[in-house]
Amino acid sequence: MDIKREKAKKWKNKKSLTAVGAVLLLSLLWILSEPPSAPKASYDELWVGTVSRGDLTSYVEGFGTLESKDQRLLTAEINATIEDILLKPGASVKAGDVILKMVNPDLNQEHKSQQAELKQEQAKLRQIKLNQKREVLSLEAELASLQAQHKMAVLKLQAESKLAEQGIVSQLDAERSKLDKEQLKIRLDIESRRLKQLKLVHIEAIKVHEEFIKQKQGELDSVARRLDNLTVRSAVDGVLQRLPVELGQSVIAGSQLALVGSVDQLNAMINIPQSQVSQVYNKQKARVRIGDQEVIGEVIRVEPEVNDGLVKVEIDLQGELPNTVRPEMNVEATIETGMVKNTAMIERPATAKANSMTEMFVINQDSQMAVKTKVQFGAESGSHIQIISGVEEMDQVILSDTSRWQKKQSIKLIR
Structure with a gap:
């Protein structure tokens, strides 16, 4: 009898262990099969936007400086x-x-040397003129002497010719006086031509030296100009x-x-991100903020080069400029790139980019859950961005940074 009771007890223990194991196994399977609970977030810590509809003016913004025309x-x-x-x-x-x-210092020394050379050549010109004057006076004196001799020869010939006719003077003496008069006439003509030619030579010599002085003056002026510069x-x-x-x-x-830049006419040189510059064209309207004032302008040039991910856009300022403007002054600009009529839009989320698809958390008011949804964005307009698909008008979307819930499909909202 004692042996039988011991076997029965063992059998009951085995059944109890099996039952406990089954319960534990079922509990584990239920835990594993239960979906993870959604994270919770308070409305107060979220930036929530509502999808609206209307006309969306697209534009790009940039910063830069004023530059003088x-x-x-x-x-x-x-x-x-x-x-x-x-x-x-x-x-x-x-x-x-x-x-x-x-x-x-070298230029200063060259200037002094050029001055000295010019003065020296000017002194030479004065000396040349003095020498020429002496030559002319000497030749004029000789010519005057010949003129006097010629006159005497003419008078002598006239007197001897009359006396020769009367037989008082021999015919030979009269002919000799005639020959002397003719020789003096020839010498007088030669010396007159010589004096005339000498004066022409003197004039040409002065011109040559004056040209040389002019050249020296030009060299001095060039050095003086460089010295002044x-x-x-x-x-x-x-x-x-x-x-x-x-x-x-x-x-x-x-x-x-x-x-140095003039302050009378200024343009704005604005840096636009390379990703947005494809929307910018000449003749687009722009608004340039100069301090606390806004001036209307127009795009007149887009540079082809990209520097550090930015492209320079030149804007012609057409409005009246503030009195305090100056070149290199920092400014901001908004360039209108187009308008989309009657479109869905929302305030631009922190991570949204134009013409891209992004996963956003869309709020379901009935369940107080925000469900991850793919949203297709279109054109952007400053603080707003166009919605192509993914949400409808009046839908509420979480716009703040949700990167911490990147792997979650939904968020439980609490008030």
């Missing part, structure tokens, strides 16, 4: 050293105002925009020294 880049004409800087960037300048001064002056009224040199710096010919 009339800019003058001042460069070094020769190698030099910066001796003095009188004005700094941002200073207002008038045409002729000195911006900086440079020195070049060591003093860098503004060419126009405006603002000193850039001064890329320092005191004591050595510069070579062609180096940039200063950039």
Whole structure:
């Protein structure tokens, strides 16, 4: 009897263990098969937007600076050293105002040498004129003497001719007087032509030397001009925009020294992201914010180059500019790129991009759940973006950053 009771007890224990194991197995299967609970989020911590319908004006925004239409880049004409800087960037300048001064000892020495050579040649010209005057006076004196001799010969011939007719003077003496008169006449003609030719030679000689002096003067003027250009002056009224040199710096010919821009006519140079610049064309309207004022403008040029993901767009400012404007002043611009009529739109979410598809959490008011939904976006317009598909008008969408729930399909909303 005792043996039988022990076997029965063992059998009951086995049945109990089997039942417990089955219960545990069923519990585990139920836990594994139960979907994970949705994360919870409070309305207060979310940015929620409502889909609306209307006309959407698309535009792109950018930032940049004002640039002068009339800019003058001042460069070094020769190698030099910066001796003095009188004005700094941002200073207002008038045409002729000195911006900086440079020195070049070699040029100073060349200028002194050219001055000395010019004075020497001018002195030579004065000496030439004096020598020519002596030559002319000497020849004129000789010519006067010949004229006097010729007159005496004429008088003598006249007297002897009468006496020869009377037989008082021999015919031979009369013929000799006639020959003397003719020889003096020939000499007088030769010396007269010689004097005339000498004066022409003198005039030509003076012209040649004056041309040489003129050449020397030109060389001196060229050196003087380069020497004067060591003093860098503004060419126009405006603002000193850039001064890329320092005191004591050595510069070579062609180096940039200063950039001066007029303040009378300004354009805005705006940086637009490369991803958006395809929407920008010439003649599009724009609004440029200068300080607390807004000026109307028009796109006149889109640069073909891309720098650091940005493209420069030039806007012609057509409205009245504030009195405080100046070149290099920071500005912001909004360029109108088009209009989509009667379209669904919403405030632009933090992660949304134009013409892209993004997963957004759409709120179901009945269940107080936000379900992940694929939304197709179209054109963007500043703070709003067009919706092509995925949600309907009056739907509410979570616009704040939901990256923390990236792997979740829904969110439980609580108030």
